[in-house]
Amino acid sequence: MPEEPSGRDRLLTALKQPVSRGQVTVAALLAVVGFASVVQVQANDRDDDYAGTRQQDLVQLLDSLAAASERAELEIARLEQTRSSLRNDTNSNNAALEQARQQANVLSILAGTVPAVGSGVVVTVQDPTGGVGIDQLLNGLEELRDAGAEAIEINNSVRVVAQTSLSDGEGGVIIDDQQLAPPYVIEAIGEPHTLEQALDFTGGFIDEIEQRPVGGEVSVKQVDTVEIATVREPTEAEYAEPVEEE
């Protein structure tokens, strides 16, 4: 059996072979392949991605870019809307907060839960004969309130508010369960002149106390700074409930 040369043998023989026509041809074609490959690889690396792309593909690329940018624009519009609505919310929240704070200030002064300071009057009622009772004091307090007194305190120990109660007691009056003795010092914050006017008219508070049968003495002093330090604990309403407004 004649020995068939293996592929490996043939390759080795060919490598050792001198130049032949066939080899030159093959060499030429391989050179072309090598050249073309290298050129293509470099062209590809140089990477204008889009040079040499087909028209159809370019159109598709363009379409998808347009769609993407449209989506992005929609997203931007949506986000801007969200931002402006959030900003509005914040503004109105701030306004509401500010309003609530102001209201709380006003109400806490009215309810007497915080100390207050401001211009007003100091009314001192001397009662040498013991004739001053709650009738006269109540009258005075009403006049002060009528004249716009915003905070009232008696004898530096009782803050007069909506729930304040008065009754006559031994040797003085009882206000909010507290026994007070004359002289009564009523401090009120408000417009000083108006407050004084409110007490001083014919048949008014001063008149009533200084005339018989009461026979007391009243002095009213307008001051720039009335300090009201007494506070009340806020009380929870047990029975009354606010009616929800529609």
Next chain:
Amino acid sequence: MIAGLGLLVGIFLGLLLQPDVPLWLEPYLPIAVVAALDAVFGALRAFLDGIFDDRVFVVSFLSNVLIAALIVYLGDKLGVGGQLSTGVVVVLGIRIFANVAAIRRHLLHA
């Protein structure tokens, strides 16, 4: 020996000259290169099988390249250039793998 040298010379020339690919050739060059590679591997296999003929090699090489380019050109005209190029590359890739497998069996006996 000369064949191997030819390949090296080609690569060297490509690196040295760095020519720009003309625009009209751009879509066809990659396919042509793959087709040429297919022809080269086919030739190597034929050589190892002992049935190599340089005339056959030249003809198969040129026809491979031309037909590949033609198919892509036709595809472009029909509006399916991209898909057709992919198809050609797949087919040639399969052939190259088959040829390389045969070559491997010859050289490594495995």
